[in-house]
Amino acid sequence: MSKINIKIEGISYEVEAGMTILEAAKACGYEIPSLCAFNHGECSKGSCRVCLVEATGARGLVAACVYPVAEGMEITISSPKATSARRTSVELLLSNHNKNCQQCDKNGKCELLHVAKITGARDDMYVGEQTPTTFDQISPSIVRDTSKCILCGRCVERCKNAHGLGILGFEKRGFNTIVAPAEDRSFAKSPCILCGQCVSVCPTGALMEASEIDRVDEAMKAGKYVVVQTAPAVRAALGEEFDMPIGTLVTGKMVSALKRLGFKKVFDTNFGADLTIMEEASELLDRIENNGKLPMITSCSPGWVNYAEYQYGDLLPHLSSCKSPHQMFGAILKSYYCEKNGIDPKDMFVVSIMPCTAKKFEKERPELSVNGLADVDAVLTTRELAKLIKRSGINFVKLPDSEFDTDIVGEYTGAGVIFGTTGGVMEAALRTAAYKLTGEELAKVELNEVRGFAGIKEASYTLAGKEIKVAVAHGMRNAKVLLDQIRAGNSPYHFIEIMGCPGGCIAGGGQPYVKPCFLPNEDADILDTFREKRAKALYSEDASKALRASHKNPQIIALYENYLEKPNSHKAHELLHTTYQTREKYTK
């Protein structure tokens, strides 16, 4: 890249040509207040007018987030003209905003409130009519409140970039413009997969998870036997809610916090992941040996399952019939665990802490229940857990480490931990499939071919003289490529892992927000690197475990010996497997 010379606030700098003023200023150590701008233009580009600056050669003030730097340009951020214009922009946004900040769950992570503070925006400068609003809380996963929307377009772009879906769009015109699914429908009545990627980029409280904290409170108050399980990705990100650096592994502190919150037992969903691997690996080998539907596709990610049901109903027989790990674990807790401990399953209330908003919908599926009892009763996101911890006055950072409960279930191997990142389910499944096929453990359990963040990863393994071809995709945009191959009849693979969110669960829609304006100590490119940092935390926990393959988990072995007999047995099917159905995209 060629370099050019510019001046910011009268001081000379050399910056890369082609940068926007906002990027160039950042590289030189200036944070121009900005709001709608997001990573790599993943926004409506210049719509909020909060980043106005003076630049020579331009007519009037320019939006720093879209205006490119030029040789000899002199940029002024702090002039009275620029500061007052930025303040006015924010005041105008506030004039059409529902300012019930105290009740807003985004408070503390709200970028509008952040720029209001920085620019010194005054209250009620412009009072008048408000845009008619929509409040959608029909879906069990995501709440949309247009009274807080600033029309930045980040959610619109994220849905298109990650999934090629574009569920949300700008509707109507001028003052009446809103961001919504077609016809201002509920997410529940559109082909939204409920992944929550839109929630994770929303700068305000316009898009939020549907909170289930009340449900958990009620179960506790009613004296239920409330147990909790936590997904692997949660431990790699929960610390961020308490200002710990991105990528800090907080497994021990998280367990301590959950015990202090009053849960009767604190389990690791990784046990469920190990169980999933036993079932899934057996299913795969069965399909390969008995000419079953191939490629088989993983079914752990509820966002992906939703996508399959809406967009690829014809390919549903390719999905593994395995329930997702936390649902399997819930089913085992309410059967095996209750039986062994003399607990009435009706008294048990299973809470799952998940990095995911789609899991909230998943647990409501009638097919994910046994004898009329739902496998899982409530799903809280990582963010909701942080809220619970803060509410209870627990100083998270100072907590000692504790161990998960492992009385008869709950032990886990390294294979379960890596479920939380793209490629992890594949790697875990191959560790066990290899053993089942060859009778020997893999010499090297780290399968680097399926690690990392390439959109589509491919690998081929020769096991017991048989070539097994696999592929991994994350984000529906990437998944679509592999699915269209299957549809066209030219997919070369035996086994495919698909996760809904780009990067997998570690970057799920329920994870702590990654907002650079609140993370001054993180690198400037944190929006590109946070997935890798969180994944690294999971791989480090995997490496630290003595047992790293699911079939070596002693409690899993005991569970089969004492209860399930063997993978894919009749009992296992009753408890651990599910079915799928084609869904209509826009229902009345």
Place this chain on the structure above:
Amino acid sequence: MAHLQEAAVKKINEICDRYVNEKTPLMMILSDIQKEYGYIPLEVQELVSARTGVPVAEIYGVVTFYSFFSLTPKGKYVIGVCLGTACYVKGAQQIIDKFSEIIGIKPGETSKDGLFTLDALRCIGACGIAPAVTINGKVYPKLTVDVVPKIVNEYKALEANE
């Protein structure tokens, strides 16, 4: 999409295919569909989405942005009353109110018998003949409130004779 007739599906796909070589074909496709059927309901938008790859929400956004596109069927006779500044000053509001009263629909609505749609238009560039009204393209210049009933009755009579 289930309740779209096979012929309509074929026609809409054919319209989409007219513009396969265009970089941004959406406006042209929607314009052709609007002309062909008089409106663009969600089922049709889904079909266009499936054919072009443009998300349904984006298509819906375009349809609701431009007032030329309609989500509901228009009446046989589309009455456009100009409410631009000149026409407004010359009493266009009273004229549109009169149409409203006689036909029994609000601006933007279509009568139950499908005969009339009443549209409030912004300036149509005919300020010299304000207040101006157009009905299916025919211009009625310097309209006064008292002739409104006569005009409506003329169209009703025309319909009765057909």
